[in-house]
Amino acid sequence: MHTTLKIGGLAVLSLTLACARADHIGSPPSFTSALEAPEARAMIEPGLPAVIVERRPVDAASLWSPSRASLLGDRRAVVRGDILTVVIEIDEQAEISNSSDRSRSGTENLSVPGLFGLPQRLNQKLPEGASSDELVGITSQSSSSGDGSVKRNEKLELRIAATVIDVLPNGVLSISGSQELRVNFELRELLVTGFVRPEDVSRQNEITYDKIASARVSYGGRGQISDVQQPRIGQQVLDAILPF
Numbered sequence: 404m405h406t407t408l409k410i411g412g413l414a415v416l417s418l419t420l421a422c423a424r425a426d427h428i429g430s431p432p433s434f435t436s437a438l439e440a441p442e443a444r445a446m447i448e449p450g451l452p453a454v455i456v457e458r459r460p461v462d463a464a465s466l467w468s469p470s471r472a473s474l475l476g477d478r479r480a481v482v483r484g485d486i487l488t489v490v491i492e493i494d495e496q497a498e499i500s501n502s503s504d505r506s507r508s509g510t511e512n513l514s515v516p517g518l519f520g521l522p523q524r525l526n527q528k529l530p531e532g533a534s535s536d537e538l539v540g541i542t543s544q545s546s547s548s549g550d551g552s553v554k555r556n557e558k559l560e561l562r563i564a565a566t567v568i569d570v571l572p573n574g575v576l577s578i579s580g581s582q583e584l585r586v587n588f589e590l591r592e593l594l595v596t597g598f599v600r601p602e603d604v605s606r607q608n609e610i611t612y613d614k615i616a617s618a619r620v621s622y623g624g625r626g627q628i629s630d631v632q633q634p635r636i637g638q639q640v641l642d643a644i645l646p647f
Contacts, residue, residue: 432590432626434583441579442566446484479604480567480576488609489580489595491561491620499553508544559622563593575600578615589626595619 437443480487565580575598582593597615604610612618623629634642 431585431588434585434590435581440581441568442581445566445568449482449484479601479606479608481570481601481604483567483570485567486564486608487567487578487604488607489563489565489578489612489615490609491559491563491595491612493557493559493612495555495557497553497555501549501551503547503549505548506546510542561593561622563595565595571598575616589624589628591624592621594621 479485563580563582565578567576568579569577571577577596577598579596580594584591584593595612595615595618597618599610599615603614612620
């Protein structure tokens with residue numbers, strides 16, 4: 404019964420993956436619908452403001468109006484549906500090196516030169532050259548050494564427009580951005596999500612990735628080249644279950 408269920412589950416999984424790849428068999432991969440993204444919903448449904456500001460008729464004609472649309476108004480993203488630019492510049496290097504060495508040696512000797520005269524009697528019965536003076540002799544020696552190193556080098560420079568999809572009760576902005584670029588039969592995807600403080604957004608309406616809390620950045624793609632680079636589903640299953 405369990406074997407049948409496992410086989411059925413593998414068949415369903417294989418069929419699902421096959422349907423996902425069928426999207427770009429003989430044709431370029433399809434774009435994700437922009438209207439179904441959370442950014443579009445945030446723009447279409449901005450929600451109710453937390454504080455209702457009273458508007459006076461004279462504010463529309465004044466150059467010093469506090470409105471964001473005025474000449475000196477703050478155009479930075481602060482409400483649901485606003486757009487800001489996320490600047491991703493990652494140039495990091497990490498190098499770790501560890502070395503360990505251990506050595507141990509020991510010697511144990513046990514001799515019985517006299518024990519009620521028994522060793523002397525025993526020596527007479529032993530073959531020529533044998534003696535019971537040193538009954539037991541143990542010598543041990545062990546050594547171990549280890550050496551390990553880790554070296555990483557990452558460099559990524561990207562700019563992406565993100566949308567404020569929610570404003571938390573403490574004023575922190577929840578942002579989400581996606582970008583898709585299709586070249587021939589390969590689709591490049593860039594996704595970024597996280598939380599930012601309104602005061603960290605610059606006057607140019609930009610924010611760097613190191614000021615985004617819980618930042619999630621994904622840079623990948625899908626298409627014919629990505630399919631060839633990935634191992635088959637059967638190989639992935641065997642790699643996961645085989646103990647050797």
